[in-house]
Amino acid sequence: MTTAYETDVLVIGGGPVGMALVLDLKYRGVGCQLIEASDGSVSHPRVGSIGPRSMELFRRWGIADRIRAAGWPGDHSLDTAWVTQVGGHEIHRLRVGTADTRPLPPYTPEPEQVCPQHWLAPLLLEEARTHPGGVVRTRCRLDGFTQHDDHVEATVTDLAEGRELRIRARYMVAVDGASSPVRKACGIPSSARYDVMTFRNILFRAPELRARLGQREAMFYFLMLSNQLRFPVRALDGRSLYRLTVSGTDADARDLVTMALAFETPVEILSDAVWHLTHRVAERFRQDRIFLLGDAAHTLSPSGGFGMNTGICAAADLGWKLAAELDGWAGRGLLDTYEEERRPVAVESLEEANLNLRRTMGRPVPPELHLDTPAGAEARARMARQLALSDVAREFDAPGIHFGFTYRSSLIVAEPEQAPVDPRKWQQSATPGARAPHAWLSPGASTLDLFGRGFTLLTFAEGAVGLEGVAGLERAFAERGVPLTTVRCDDRAVADLYEHPFVLVRPDGHVAWRAEAPPDDPGALADLVRGGRR
Template identity: 30%
Template sequence: MHSSIAIIGAGPTGLLLAGDLAQAGVSVTLYERRDSTSNLTRAFGVHARTLELLDARGLADEIATTGAHIEALRLFDRIRVDLSRLPSRFPYLLITPQYHVEQALEERAVKAGATVVRGARFTGLRQDDERVTLDFDDGSTATADYVVGTDGVHSAVRSALGLPFPGKAVLTSIMLADVRLANPPASALAVNAVGDAFAMVAPFGDGWFRIFAWDRRNQVNDQTPVTLDEMRAVTSRVHGTDFGITEARWLSRFHSDERQAPRYRVGRVFLAGDAAHVHSPAGGQGMNTGLQDAANLSWKLAATVQGWAPEGLLDTYEAERHPVGKLVLRSSGTLIRLAMVRSRPARWLRNTVGSGLLAVPPVVRRAAGVISGVGITYPGAPRAADLPLRGGERLYEALREGKHVLVTATSMQGYGDRLRIAAPDVDSGVAVLVRPDGYVAWQGPAGDAAKVLPRFLS
């Protein structure tokens, strides 16, 4: 089987990438080692920037109904990160199981024409100047013009490329549980740490709650089962109550690493999501960072396959996303280390200094922007605001065609297969060219647009 693009790994990152490529008319095959989908997952938070990207695919409003909306993150007693003032249509953190996101993304990908092959265990690859050959454990092979590894922290694609994954384990014996509570916490999201333990309690909005916990006193291997009594004990020690844990539908234990591949591209093969970077779960940025990797890469691959990509466009994927991966490792690592502070004076200092800093508006905006993804930009390419367009349309609705959008009141011709012209609600005389991933490629006088477009679209 030959595809223009082959993707290894059908998690959220691979599914979004496949849907984008298929919508653009690119032949794409998604290979997944699991025979079926699973509704058991670690990820449960969808941040504002990710919801904006899902909005640009017509999925956000549906997914936003599947869980609880958290407008502020409360950390370590008195530290509060306000999300309600984010400059976004989605000024909150959505708490919903990852499988809701995966289901919506897979339905979109298949409907657009992506091929999903399950039970396909990738074992190796070979590449030359024209294509990549993939090997599978049943002896079969497949070829593709380009390959993307979205196969997680133990990525077989990364191993096949011979890329190291430097870093270290940050926490061991992290516990996850989806439970029912007789006495839910008063705040929507309850987070606290007491030096030798921490616990977070978050509502899914359907009567179930996710507890994420760690206990320094009980460090065991990942295979040791988690018990409800263990969850009750650590939650009570951290919060003063176990909130009346009554039953669980899922209990799991894992360890958390901080690692990043030195390169996201080797020839015709790319890495995205946890295959490229993995970090502490603090801040809930794992799935979000992977989805944003996919949104950045998909349109660049489509433009290259279709023959209109500007010189060096594919190289900008690593140039733009590798620093973001590094930033997420740093920010999530800071949060988890603050949660692990042991001495009482150090915890007092953490809480006092943290709450004081987060009373300063610029610091609040920066913290909320990094955690939510709304504040992340690329060199020369800021995030595009959801501009109102003529006729009651929004910019992110216009982006649903998967094309660049030129917001201008000036009539223009050409580039119909890769450009959407959209008139602003109010003409300021300025034109804005927005990339398919929702970042500004160019902004300037409307009269200059015709001269500038060839630089981006041919």
């Protein structure tokens, strides 16, 4: 027996990026259904930390506090150390402090948070299931789909009950992983940019390790043992769960963990997963009513932690555009700008992640590092100098990647192009296309909290001219059905940060336009930022 359903958006894939899209659609009141072939649980977490821009979006969706309370100990070190073995000679350390002691960056209200995937997945699933207009279907597999002029029809098998479902959706979003059957069925190429590499992630429990390490505790321990054991041992839950990444060896998992540790301590091997690193960006992110998102659109090295965060930011870009189309106020070209805006970001993130990976893989691992002799001490001091000079901090402190992407699309009233900025030298800017800057308006209230539901016009102007210009813009948006909220701000520090007296911010929190005076043609601006006329 076949059961038929209808929805606005069908999401294929229930990983963190697919769930992020559901949360954005929930926030905007858009009906959706999500199907996920697994039961939604995660036994071998791949994701360990959530980047700061993603945390800002989770703040918008009302779940940031739950993520911060998921279980990571506030007193556990967030440092990164380069070591001969965990508990062995320490060669270099990037000091961050702990979640309790690190200073809050001036550019965000939501610093990155450790929340491994086996904690994150159930939180997102629970939150997605509270969507009054949404349905999350686990243990359901996509078998096929057909596109029509005004909808997509998907055939789905309920694996738990063995029945067939037919789901008719206005749009479908494929978040179905790096091998993406949907992408392949659409005939969208996704060529490899670099050679495919094979790695193993060994998940193990070592309940006494943290106590044994004491002041030598870190979150990442980059090993300097051999070509195979040069990747990190990572603390996953801040208590007893760790993950070792290795390459180029089929040695026994327990033997590898034993080699990574400088002393004997109880160890339980939980899982040993082989995975293939690909560096791909799909040539297209859209085919008619089907969109690619997350790993279906782009895969990159985990070095730097950009992959999931790139996908979550893309979900925020796509979510408001789908909502605008379904609500009837989008221009003809709005949905096309999803690819126009997000594909360059994916390419930039891929290249930065690959740079981090190559830095680790190209680093020599001389055997004398392990010697307990003056020659060994000199070798370690020499390596420490090399590490400091090779800009290893770039992998762990990259606000320019998490925040610094600036959209150059047909929706943005761009200002003259400026020279590219080193990601390490990024500073907040209200340049059109950039993520609107964070500033504290009052304790606990950020400028970012003003954005999200629709367009927001921030005005710092004084006098009747400013008021009249605002009224004209409000009329133009209202005539087109485009949601707009005007916020008058008298805070001089915020005005200085935004630089212009009129700043228009999009529903995803990116600046669309700014100027010294109201637009001469408010209707033209309203049409441009919504993707043109219908």
